[in-house]
Amino acid sequence: MKYVDEFRDPELIRKISEEIRRLVDPNYHYRFMEVCGGHTFSIFRFGLQNLLPENIELVHGPGCPVCVLPMGRMDDGLSIAQQPNVIFTAFGDVMRVPGKHGTPLELKARGADIRMVYSPLDALKIAMDHPDRQVVLFAIGFETTAPSTALTLMRARELDVSNFSVFSNHVLIIPAIQAILDSPDMRIDGFIGPGHVSSVIGARPYEFIAKKYRKPIVISGFEPLDLLQSILMLVKQMREGRFEVENQYSRVVPYKGNISALDIMKEVFEVRPLFEWRGLGTIPQSALKLRPEFAKWDAEVRFQVEGARVNDPQMAQCGEVLKGVLKPQQCKLFGKECTPEHPVGALMVSSEGACAAYYHYVHLQDAVGK
Amino acid sequence: MCLAIPGQIVEMFDDDHHYAVVDVCGVRRKINIDLLKNERLFLGDWVLIHVGFAMSKISEEQASEQLKLLSMLDESDEAIEEVKGYQFDKERI
Numbered sequence: 001m002k003y004v005d006e007f008r009d010p011e012l013i014r015k016i017s018e019e020i021r022r023l024v025d026p027n028y029h030y031r032f033m034e035v036c037g038g039h040t041f042s043i044f045r046f047g048l049q050n051l052l053p054e055n056i057e058l059v060h061g062p063g064c065p066v067c068v069l070p071m072g073r074m075d076d077g078l079s080i081a082q083q084p085n086v087i088f089t090a091f092g093d094v095m096r097v098p099g100k101h102g103t104p105l106e107l108k109a110r111g112a113d114i115r116m117v118y119s120p121l122d123a124l125k126i127a128m129d130h131p132d133r134q135v136v137l138f139a140i141g142f143e144t145t146a147p148s149t150a151l152t153l154m155r156a157r158e159l160d161v162s163n164f165s166v167f168s169n170h171v172l173i174i175p176a177i178q179a180i181l182d183s184p185d186m187r188i189d190g191f192i193g194p195g196h197v198s199s200v201i202g203a204r205p206y207e208f209i210a211k212k213y214r215k216p217i218v219i220s221g222f223e224p225l226d227l228l229q230s231i232l233m234l235v236k237q238m239r240e241g242r243f244e245v246e247n248q249y250s251r252v253v254p255y256k257g258n259i260s261a262l263d264i265m266k267e268v269f270e271v272r273p274l275f276e277w278r279g280l281g282t283i284p285q286s287a288l289k290l291r292p293e294f295a296k297w298d299a300e301v302r303f304q305v306e307g308a309r310v311n312d313p314q315m316a317q318c319g320e321v322l323k324g325v326l327k328p329q330q331c332k333l334f335g336k337e338c339t340p341e342h343p344v345g346a347l348m349v350s351s352e353g354a355c356a357a358y359y360h361y362v363h364l365q366d367a368v369g370k
Numbered sequence: 371m372c373l374a375i376p377g378q379i380v381e382m383f384d385d386d387h388h389y390a391v392v393d394v395c396g397v398r399r400k401i402n403i404d405l406l407k408n409e410r411l412f413l414g415d416w417v418l419i420h421v422g423f424a425m426s427k428i429s430e431e432q433a434s435e436q437l438k439l440l441s442m443l444d445e446s447d448e449a450i451e452e453v454k455g456y457q458f459d460k461e462r463i
């Protein structure tokens with residue numbers, strides 16, 4: 001846990017936190033959702049909730065890509081990994097996500113050729129180094145990562161690497177926010193918009209949140225000061241009865257986004273009519289698949305993928321936590337059957353998952369305090 | 371995955387516009403710069419890096435802010451690990 005004095009500008013932090021206290025309506029309970037897992041991570045690490053008045057509640061959103069992946073997709077991926085002659089590659093976070101019959105790491109220990117990569121280009125390199133094997137990339141991520149996968153596929157086509165394919169689980173942030181806004185058990189007053197996703201999509205796609213749903217949204221950076229400033233901007237908007245898209249992170253996020261990244265995504269991917277999200281159900285037009293022109297590099301075309309639907313383990317309440325209906329420690333498995341060492345759900349795996357963040361920085365602190 | 375890593379461009383290639391070499395806390399690696407082809411990149415520029423690709427051009431000041439953030443979050447070692455993990459610079463991809 002960090003203390004105010006350790007922050008870059010403790011005086012400014014104190015000032016903003018006092019300003020928030022001054023401007024909130026003491027009789028109202030505010031619920032702001034930080035959509036992005038990077039924000040969740042920052043908020044817990046810096047103990048930001050402690051700097052806010054009690055009636056501001058931060059709700060953790062669906063912006064951690066491994067957390068929203070349903071177990072069926074994990075199992076589909078792992079069924080490819082177990083086929084003969086396949087080298088299966090994935091980012092580090094994915095390696096510890098449990099499928100029905102274990103995590104990629106466990107399957108690797110049992111003999112499957114599963115390798116961790118830091119970049120989609122590394123998966124392509126492995127394919128070029130092993131022309132006699134089929135190399136598959138388990139691709140995940142929001143619009144921050146999707147352009148990189150797209151460019152890797154364009155490179156694969158350019159260099160005519162035919163033993164490389166991508167199992168795409170790329171998801172889109174806007175339909176997820178829309179699903180939350182449409183969900184009957186939700187009451188969110190405003191959104192802290194993701195920083196790096198927005199550097200790709202820009203601020204423009206969030207306009208509907210302000211116009212149609214009349215909720216404020218502020219795109220935010222990741223520093224304590226950024227996040228507090230964004231919360232202050234949300235409080236101000238509510239106080240003044242405004243619903244706008246504001247950009248606190250304009251030093252990195254242009255209003256129109258990164259046009260070449262968006263063009264590259266469009267060239268390689270098309271939107272899936274339906275995609276299942278853990279906890280949020282099936283959301284229309286919320287994920288990306290490869291266009292038919294890239295069928296040669298599409299793992300779903302190349303391999304028999306079952307389209308598995310697997311229910312989450314009984315008692316696991318990942319869905320409720322993802323929607324912000326339950327706090328992580330209210331899940332019956334939290335800290336007992338489900339820990340970062342033995343995760344039952346994906347929210348306990350990634351450092352950006354609400355359960356792992358909560359476990360590390362609140363649960364441990366409580367334990368020490370007792 | 372959502373936190374980007376700042377790096378400074380220390381080498382550009384005349385014959386290969388897809389790539390540049392960046393320095394991240396003393397570690398040098400080749401990264402792909404196609405996502406920034408609408409911006410003109412020069413030696414000495416700072417970029418945010420995500421999974422081996424330059425995502426946005428930033429100022430030197432923002433770069434040092436981002437480095438500070440990573441160290442405040444105890445994430446700088448992981449960031450350096452990640453950059454070291456990029457293997458594709460050993461040959462042209």
Ligand code: SF4
Nearest residue numbers: 316318331338345355
């Ligand atoms: S504690 Fe585990 S099972 Fe419960 S919601 Fe979190 S990740 Fe899911």
